[in-house]
Amino acid sequence: NAGVTQTPKFRVLKTGQSMTLLCAQDMNHEYMYWYRQDPGMGLRLIHYSVGEGTTAKGEVPDGYNVSRLKKQNFLLGLESAAPSQTSVYFCASSFPTGTGAPLHFGNGTRLTVT
Amino acid sequence: EDQVTQSPEALRLQEGESSSLNCSYTVSGLRGLFWYRQDPGKGPEFLFTLYSAGEEKEKERLKATLTKKESFLHITAPKPEDSATYLCAVQGTSGTYKYIFGTGTRLKVLA
Numbered sequence: 001n002a003g004v005t006q007t008p009k010f011r012v013l014k015t016g017q018s019m020t021l022l023c024a025q026d027m028n029h030e031y032m033y034w035y036r037q038d039p040g041m042g043l044r045l046i047h048y049s050v051g052e053g054t055t056a057k058g059e060v061p062d063g064y065n066v067s068r069l070k071k072q073n074f075l076l077g078l079e080s081a082a083p084s085q086t087s088v089y090f091c092a093s094s095f096p097t098g099t100g101a102p103l104h105f106g107n108g109t110r111l112t113v114t
Numbered sequence: 115e116d117q118v119t120q121s122p123e124a125l126r127l128q129e130g131e132s133s134s135l136n137c138s139y140t141v142s143g144l145r146g147l148f149w150y151r152q153d154p155g156k157g158p159e160f161l162f163t164l165y166s167a168g169e170e171k172e173k174e175r176l177k178a179t180l181t182k183k184e185s186f187l188h189i190t191a192p193k194p195e196d197s198a199t200y201l202c203a204v205q206g207t208s209g210t211y212k213y214i215f216g217t218g219t220r221l222k223v224l225a
Contacts, residue, residue, distance in 0.1 A: 004157075031211060042118070042215035043158075043201075050211065090157050100146015100165060100205045103213060105157035 002026050006091050006106035013081040013113045021076040021109050023091030031094045032074040033058075033103065034066060036087040043090065049074055050096065081113045116141045116206050120216035127192055127223050135187040135200055135219045143207030147185050149178050150201040152218070158201055192223045 004025045013019055023032065030051050035043040045058030049068040063085060065077045074093075078085060088110050092103040117140045127133055139147065146165055150158035162171040164180040171178045175196065177188040187200055199218040206212065 033211070040217060042217050043203075043213075044215075045211075045213070048211050056211075092157075096211075100144075100148070100163055102146075102148050102160045102163055103158075103203075104160065105150075107155070107157045 004091055004093055004104055004106035006089075006109050008109060009107070010110050011112070013078075013111065015082060015113060017081050018077070018079050019081065019111075020078075021089055021091075021111075023074045023076070023106060025072055025074075025091075025093040025104070027093060027104065028071070029093035029104070030071075030096050032068065033092045033094075034064070034074065034076045035090045035092065036060065037090060037108075038087050046076065046089075081111075083113050085111065086113045087111060116204065116208070116212070116214045118202055118204055118214050118216040120200075120202050120219050122219060123217070124220040125222070127189075127221070129193055129223055129225050130191045132188070132190045132192070134189070135221070137185040137187070137202030137216055138183060139185070139202070139204045139214075140183075141204045141206040141214070145205040145207055147180055148203045148205070148213070149176075149185070149187055150203065152199045152201055161200075189221070192221075194223045194225050197221055197223045 033048040034046040047066040052071045091106045095101045119138045149161040152158045162178040167182045201218045202216045
């Protein structure tokens with residue numbers, strides 16, 4: 001029972017380089033999310049998806065792109081990394097129920113941009 | 115604007131010393147209030163969902179309660195393995211995708 005799996009776990013980039021973070025979930029959840037977590041700040045939503053083939057911007061989308069080609073996968077791309085994107089990135093998924101549905105998180109990708 | 119504030123930022127307890135963590139929230143219609151536990155280097159782990167004022171949930175040494183303005187996470191006779199950061203989040207009626215997180219309470223339980 002893997003839940004939400006993120007790869008890679010760690011990555012160091014130089015300014016201007018690009019990379020893709022991969023998220024996979026095996027719970028058949030419709031909704032998937034990308035968050036970043038920085039010291040002293042709560043988890044902030046970057047982008048989210050309400051289903052295969054659809055994505056939308058969250059609170060802090062600038063500098064990131066996403067794709068949801070398959071229901072179980074959600075990719076986060078950085079086209080030209082900046083030091084301000086140094087952070088821990090978490091993927092999450094949930095059912096879209098009418099009452100509150102909890103998020104289920106992966107274990108994160110720690111990204112450093114030098 | 116939806117908002118979540120957690121207090122204290124950090125808490126040190128002796129093993130067996132019970133205490134409470136606070137989560138104050140402002141939201142336009144509450145779908146759910148969530149408590150998570152986060153260990154260093156890991157993602158948040160879901161603990162509880164509370165839906166309406168007066169509701170309580172329990173799990174081992176943890177008990178979560180909810181009023182119209184705040185939630186408490188009570189820790190009874192904590193053990194060192196309860197040391198973690200505890201996060202609170204709310205989901206309002208403004209959108210099923212929107213979760214607002216607090217900055218967490220770092221709990222350290224000393225043996």
